[in-house]
Amino acid sequence: MGAGQVSVDSINPKVLKCQYAVRGEIVAHAQRLQQELKANPGSLPFDEILYCNIGNPQSLGQQPITFFREVLALCDYPSLLDKDKTRHLFSSDSISRAQQILDQIPGRATGAYSHSQGIKGLRDTVAAGITARDGFPCNSDDIYLTNGASPAVHMMMELLLSSEKDGILCPIPQYPLYSASITLHGGTLVPYYLNEASCWELEMSELKRQTEEARSKGIKVKALVVINPGNPTGQVLSEENQKDIVEFCIEEGLVLIADEVYQEDVYVDNKKFNSFKKISRSMGYGEEDIALVSLQSISKGYYGECGKRGGYMEVTGFSSSVKEQIYKIASVNLCSNISGQILSSLVMSPPKVGDASFDSYRAERDGILSSLARRAKMLEEAFNSLEGFSCNKVEGAMYLFPRINLPRRAIQAAQAENSVPDVFYARRLLEAAGIVVVPGSGFGQVPGTWHIRCTILPQENKIPMVISKLTEFHKAFMTEFRE
Amino acid sequence: MGAGQVSVDSINPKVLKCQYAVRGEIVAHAQRLQQELKANPGSLPFDEILYCNIGNPQSLGQQPITFFREVLALCDYPSLLDKDKTRHLFSSDSISRAQQILDQIPGRATGAYSHSQGIKGLRDTVAAGITARDGFPCNSDDIYLTNGASPAVHMMMELLLSSEKDGILCPIPQYPLYSASITLHGGTLVPYYLNEASCWELEMSELKRQTEEARSKGIKVKALVVINPGNPTGQVLSEENQKDIVEFCIEEGLVLIADEVYQEDVYVDNKKFNSFKKISRSMGYGEEDIALVSLQSISKGYYGECGKRGGYMEVTGFSSSVKEQIYKIASVNLCSNISGQILSSLVMSPPKVGDASFDSYRAERDGILSSLARRAKMLEEAFNSLEGFSCNKVEGAMYLFPRINLPRRAIQAAQAENSVPDVFYARRLLEAAGIVVVPGSGFGQVPGTWHIRCTILPQENKIPMVISKLTEFHKAFMTEFRE
Numbered sequence: 009m010g011a012g013q014v015s016v017d018s019i020n021p022k023v024l025k026c027q028y029a030v031r032g033e034i035v036a037h038a039q040r041l042q043q044e045l046k047a048n049p050g051s052l053p054f055d056e057i058l059y060c061n062i063g064n065p066q067s068l069g070q071q072p073i074t075f076f077r078e079v080l081a082l083c084d085y086p087s088l089l090d091k092d093k094t095r096h097l098f099s100s101d102s103i104s105r106a107q108q109i110l111d112q113i114p115g116r117a118t119g120a121y122s123h124s125q126g127i128k129g130l131r132d133t134v135a136a137g138i139t140a141r142d143g144f145p146c147n148s149d150d151i152y153l154t155n156g157a158s159p160a161v162h163m164m165m166e167l168l169l170s171s172e173k174d175g176i177l178c179p180i181p182q183y184p185l186y187s188a189s190i191t192l193h194g195g196t197l198v199p200y201y202l203n204e205a206s207c208w209e210l211e212m213s214e215l216k217r218q219t220e221e222a223r224s225k226g227i228k229v230k231a232l233v234v235i236n237p238g239n240p241t242g243q244v245l246s247e248e249n250q251k252d253i254v255e256f257c258i259e260e261g262l263v264l265i266a267d268e269v270y271q272e273d274v275y276v277d278n279k280k281f282n283s284f285k286k287i288s289r290s291m292g293y294g295e296e297d298i299a300l301v302s303l304q305s306i307s308k309g310y311y312g313e314c315g316k317r318g319g320y321m322e323v324t325g326f327s328s329s330v331k332e333q334i335y336k337i338a339s340v341n342l343c344s345n346i347s348g349q350i351l352s353s354l355v356m357s358p359p360k361v362g363d364a365s366f367d368s369y370r371a372e373r374d375g376i377l378s379s380l381a382r383r384a385k386m387l388e389e390a391f392n393s394l395e396g397f398s399c400n401k402v403e404g405a406m407y408l409f410p411r412i413n414l415p416r417r418a419i420q421a422a423q424a425e426n427s428v429p430d431v432f433y434a435r436r437l438l439e440a441a442g443i444v445v446v447p448g449s450g451f452g453q454v455p456g457t458w459h460i461r462c463t464i465l466p467q468e469n470k471i472p473m474v475i476s477k478l479t480e481f482h483k484a485f486m487t488e489f490r491e
Numbered sequence: 492m493g494a495g496q497v498s499v500d501s502i503n504p505k506v507l508k509c510q511y512a513v514r515g516e517i518v519a520h521a522q523r524l525q526q527e528l529k530a531n532p533g534s535l536p537f538d539e540i541l542y543c544n545i546g547n548p549q550s551l552g553q554q555p556i557t558f559f560r561e562v563l564a565l566c567d568y569p570s571l572l573d574k575d576k577t578r579h580l581f582s583s584d585s586i587s588r589a590q591q592i593l594d595q596i597p598g599r600a601t602g603a604y605s606h607s608q609g610i611k612g613l614r615d616t617v618a619a620g621i622t623a624r625d626g627f628p629c630n631s632d633d634i635y636l637t638n639g640a641s642p643a644v645h646m647m648m649e650l651l652l653s654s655e656k657d658g659i660l661c662p663i664p665q666y667p668l669y670s671a672s673i674t675l676h677g678g679t680l681v682p683y684y685l686n687e688a689s690c691w692e693l694e695m696s697e698l699k700r701q702t703e704e705a706r707s708k709g710i711k712v713k714a715l716v717v718i719n720p721g722n723p724t725g726q727v728l729s730e731e732n733q734k735d736i737v738e739f740c741i742e743e744g745l746v747l748i749a750d751e752v753y754q755e756d757v758y759v760d761n762k763k764f765n766s767f768k769k770i771s772r773s774m775g776y777g778e779e780d781i782a783l784v785s786l787q788s789i790s791k792g793y794y795g796e797c798g799k800r801g802g803y804m805e806v807t808g809f810s811s812s813v814k815e816q817i818y819k820i821a822s823v824n825l826c827s828n829i830s831g832q833i834l835s836s837l838v839m840s841p842p843k844v845g846d847a848s849f850d851s852y853r854a855e856r857d858g859i860l861s862s863l864a865r866r867a868k869m870l871e872e873a874f875n876s877l878e879g880f881s882c883n884k885v886e887g888a889m890y891l892f893p894r895i896n897l898p899r900r901a902i903q904a905a906q907a908e909n910s911v912p913d914v915f916y917a918r919r920l921l922e923a924a925g926i927v928v929v930p931g932s933g934f935g936q937v938p939g940t941w942h943i944r945c946t947i948l949p950q951e952n953k954i955p956m957v958i959s960k961l962t963e964f965h966k967a968f969m970t971e972f973r974e
Contacts, residue, residue: 014746014782016812018713020653020676023816031607031822067603074570081568084830085560093576120550121790121797124514155638155800158824166675170503188823192649193503230501263497299497307604314604317638317828329499333506339514340671341641345800345828347567 026191029184029450034434035061038444054442058474060462061444063239063406065312065376069467073311073372075365076354078102079109083118083350086110101364109350118346124339126153126320127346130353134320137356142286150324152338153349155317157269157305161189163337164265164301164321167330168230169195175227177219177262179210181409181451181459183239198222198229201454204411207400208241210234212252219260231263232256237270237281237404240451240461242384244279244403250287254298263299264288269319270405272309275381279403285322299325306351308406310376313355318348383464383471384408390475391462394482408462409448418489430458436485441477509674512667512933517917518544521927537925541957543945544927546722546889548795548859552950556794556855558848559837561585562592566601566833569593584847592833601829607822609636609803610829613836617803620839625769633807635817636835638800638827640752640788644672646804646820647748647784650813651713652678658710660702660745662693664892664934664942666722681705681712684937687894690883691724693717695735702743714746715739720753720764720887723934723944725867727762727886733770737781746782747771752802753888755792758864762886768805782808789834791889793859796838801831866954867891867947873958874945877965891945892931901972913941919968924960 016024042057049055059067066072079102081088088094089107110116112129125131131148138146154160168174169190175198178186182199190197200218202208219229234253236245245253257264266284274281288298305319323334343349359369384402391399391410399410414429422432430447437443437460448459466474499507525540532538542550549555562585564571571577572590593599595612608614614631621629637643651657652673658681661669665682673680683701685691702712717736719728728736740747749767757764771781788802806817826832842852867885874882874893882893897912905915913930920926920943931942949957 014651014713014809014813016810016816019650019813019816022653023650023820026819026823028819028823031825062604064604066600067598069598069600072602077568081564081571084567085564087557088564088580091580093579096576097571097574097580115550115552117549117552117798119555119796119798121545121547155828156825162824167502167506168497170505185823192820192823230497313602315600315602315826315829317826326497327499330497330502333499333502336509336511337506337675340509340511340668340675341645342514342639343798343800345638345831346798347830348828 022192022194026188027184027450028188029446031062032446032450034431034438034444034446037435038438041438041442052442053440054477056442058443058466058470058477060466060474061446063308063463063465064314065406065465066314068465070312070376070465071372072313073358073369075099075102075359075369076311076313076351079106079354080347080350082106083109084347086116086118099365101359105354109353113346122343122346122349124335124343125151126344126349126352130349133353134356138283138285138322142283142289144286144289146285146322150322152321152323152334153344153352154319154321155344155348156307156319157267157303158185159341159344160301160303160319160321161185162193163334164231164263165189165193165195166337167334168263169193172196173226173228175222175229177215177229177232179233179235179238179241181240181448181453182233183235183267184450186233187452196222196227198227199452202238202241202243204400204454204457207403208238208243210245210249210253212256215253215256229260229262231265233265233267234284235267236284237273239267239270239405240407240409240446242400242402242405242407242409244274244276244281246279247282247287250282250284251291254284254288254291254293258293258298263301266300266302268302269305269308271304272377273380273406274404275384276401276403281404285324295325297325304352306348306355309355310373311351311355312376313351316348316351317345318352320352379468380406380464383466383468386471386475387462387464390478394479395486397482402464406463406465408464409451409459410462411457411459414458415486415489415491417491418485421489430460433458433485434460437478437481440484441481443474443477443481505675505677509671510667510933511671512929514545515929515933517914517921517927517929520918521921524921524925535925536923537960539925541926541949541953541960543949543957544929546791546946546948547797548889548948549797551948553795553859553948554855555796556841556852558582558585558842558852559794559796559834562589562837563830563833565589566592567830569599569601582848584842588837592836596829601833605826605829605832607818607826608634609827609832609835613832616836617839621766621768621805625766625772627769627772629768629805633805635804635806635821636827636832637802637804638831639790639802640750640786641668642824642827643784643786643802643804644668644748645676646817647714648672648676648678649820650817651746652676655679656709656711658705658712660698660712660715662716662718662721662724664723664931664936665716666718666750667933669716670935679705679710681710682935685721685724685726687883687937687940690886691721691726693728693732693736695739698736698739712743712745714748716748716750717767718750719767720756722750722753722888723890723892723929725883725885725888725890725892727757727759727764729762730765730770733765733767734774737767737771737774737776741776741781746784748784748786750786752786752788752791754787755860756863756889757887758860758867759884759886764887768807778808780808787835789831789838792838793856794834794838795859796834799831799834800828801835803835862951863889863947866949866951869954869958870945870947873961877962878969880965885947889946889948891947892934892942893945894940894942897941898969898972898974900974901968904972913943916941916968917943920961920964923967924964926957926960926964
């Protein structure tokens with residue numbers, strides 16, 4: 009190390025401590041193998057890397073919704089709207105929608121910083137979409153348009169956490185954004201375990217027990233994170249369960265942070281998505297009763313616009329003095345990107361019956377969602393057919409989180425190379441079959457159990473191939489390590 | 492406050508402490524007045540609010556560069572590229588550039604999360620642009636594409652600051668993003684004062700004095716922030732001065748954080764922009780000698796694409812183990828938005844001589860930059876003609892930072908209403924003339940001196956009106972408070 013260089017010993021220890029498995033060592037290894045494949049085709053036992061590690065649908069071939077992209081292109085280059093030929097290239101409702109959006113932007117300037125919470129007219133559209141979804145009013149002053157859900161989570165953690173004595177209740181398994189953000193902001197993650205035996209149920213007794221245990225250690229528990237539909241676990245909460253959670257937050261004085269980014273991704277007939285805002289309002293609770301933050305993202309749903317970085321948080325039940333502080337944090341980053349803001353308004357207000365694009369929009373949306381449901385079912389059945397695997401039903405979201413009962417000899421082999429057993433399994437799977445999954449240890453799991461997270465996102469015609477490669481690998485693995 | 496609500500006493504005190512004047516109380520007041528004007532036209536002594544508070548050119552009518560927006564629109568809606576009519580609506584080089592960019596994106600998916608540092612092909616383009624600018628090589632592995640410069644600053648502060656014992660040298664006056672970010676990350680801002688009497692010169696003696704003083708208080712000084720061209724002060728550093736700064740950082744073992752977002756905005760013939768990377772390499776210093784972070788943004792320059800949120804940081808001279816940590820922080824937010832990434836590549840690689848768009852691109856660029864230079868001069872002369880004002884030359888960037896020698900009675904009047912004198916002046920200016928400026932106290936200033944920051948961004952045909960309103964207000968103000 010040179011004289012002018014910074015060493016890891018001198019940097020922020022919270023950064024060192026932070027972990028983010030979704031882009032962790034297995035993914036880095038996969039990227040190296042991909043380069044190897046490119047440099048020396050045929051050198052590996054597979055000819056492509058199948059990324060099942062991250063909810064990134066368009067990277068695997070999912071097409072964006074045409075209407076959304078038409079509107080974006082017109083807003084990017086508004087002088088198209090003055091030209092006759094544009095009518096031959098764009099749908100009539102994308103043209104009128106782009107006009108309407110540009111009229112909502114001061115000076116029609118899509119290249120200007122907006123209000124720190126996002127463009128007022130777009131927030132109005134988002135608020136109207138939430139009102140229509142829930143049947144309860146939403147105020148656009150409560151909406152903060154963000155560069156995806158991640159910055160929203162960071163903002164809330166920055167607001168709520170002062171020291172390691174401040175705790176946030178998070179499900180285990182959890183999406184590692186939460187653990188990473190809590191670590192970076194110096195707080196304490198208070199885990200509550202979802203019950204795998206009853207399809208990853210969120211049990212109130214567990215929530216209470218963990219809250220009390222944390223308090224007995226001097227932790228001030230400030231908020232409860234609920235991910236619904238679940239990531240990585242895929243369960244959809246029942247209305248009854250949601251009501252109990254709302255009551256719990258009110259009784260315990262907790263902020264309820266509802267990660268609702270998979271609200272469009274429900275694949276079973278006996279469950280439906282309900283926002284926590286709708287549930288709490290339907291119970292008669294208002295702003296004075298419960299502090300609630302609802303997160304939505306344009307990266308998920310049927311839209312899958314991950315690269316556009318958009319989303320919103322709806323913040324209700326905070327005092328005006330605290331809201332001023334949230335506004336200030338938002339303003340330090342000036343604003344979120346306008347394309348993401350526009351897309352956030354579009355996903356909350358897609359084409360309606362009678363609009364020129366409605367039929368094609370509906371066909372695209374339903375095609376994606378019904379295919380995701382079929383893929384989830386195929387992969388779930390495949391995992392359940394493999395020796396030692398058991399996989400809960402994927403009711404929603406984009407992931408399977410099967411449990412694998414690893415042979416004792418595989419666990420010993422992992423330990424012999426200083427590896428965590430599920431990381432060992434994931435690395436072997438990658439090296440033999442080119443399939444990238446995330447080890448369950450990146451999300452948290454009951455000690456002594458092992459899982460992997462696998463997305464349902466490879467294109468449908470590739471699923472049989474994924475299953476056959478997985479099956480072949482797993483049989484060989486079990487043959488190698490079975491006792 | 493209801494039972495479920497969070498109080499300001501229970502939130503992170505660092506958030507409470509953080510200040511961000513660029514979107515502070517004067518701006519909030521302006522937004523209220525704007526609503527008042529809309530609701531009751533004619534109720535105020537002006538009929539429009541003139542926002543001179545923030546470097547947001549397109550909000551004031553600056554048009555985006557056509558070529559950039561053509562490419563963006565094609566990348567957002569790539570099926571345009573398959574249609575014949577597109578050739579009649581888009582320039583031929585925007586079509587070929589969009590093709591080229593899409594070919595660089597895995598799966599041509601502009602809606603997919605990218606590599607955490609940004610799309611490799613776009614980083615290659617940025618790196619080639621830096622290499623061409625500096626005459627020294629740039630490696631695309633050192634480039635992190637970001638949602639503007641703000642997140643880059645936060646990332647570096649998060650990396651470097653562990654406690655209030657860690658200090659960052661910042662110019663005073665400074666852009667308040669730095670003070671806000673240092674406060675939010677729990678570190679200490681170590682101020683060094685620019686010398687107003689010699690056109691905001693950065694004096695080495697002052698740097699040394701402040702560094703020693705901070706160290707004598709037990710502060711570990713970790714980095715030096717230099718903003719060049721200066722914000723809010725508008726000076727452009729001389730090559731000699733830059734060399735001294737590089738030597739200083741090497742001697743003192745400091746990371747040099749070079750805020751170079753105004754690199755295209757230089758308005759005087761006797762100064763030119765030199766990156767600190769170029770300066771240090773031309774002195775023979777390499778990666779092993781100095782840790783250097785260079786920030787660039789698509790929000791500034793002649794492009795002014797604030798709302799698109801794009802930019803990059805070039806990180807050199809860090810050990811590979813520290814780079815892994817920077818990568819990890821970047822990966823927790825997954826990636827910056829792809830439209831911003833594409834624009835970052837475009838501003839570092841605009842049309843070249845011979846390209847179909849070159850002439851129109853050059854005309855647009857030169858039109859903006861020469862007009863900015865004229866506006867800077869007109870406003871500078873106007874301020875210098877006003878009683879009590881003195882204003883340094885605007886060599887670069889987008890702001891004037893004139894000093895105002897406030898009458899004693901004005902200071903007393905401010906104190907009588909518990910206001911800071913420059914805030915008092917700015918509020919009076921807003922209420923009388925509708926002109927929004929930022930009080931100097933938001934940037935820091937030598938105690939007992941008062942300033943305002945005023946952008947040079949109102950459209951050129953409005954500048955005479957801004958000047959006449961300002962002059963009229965100021966004369967009345969002085970008449971009211973002159974002793």
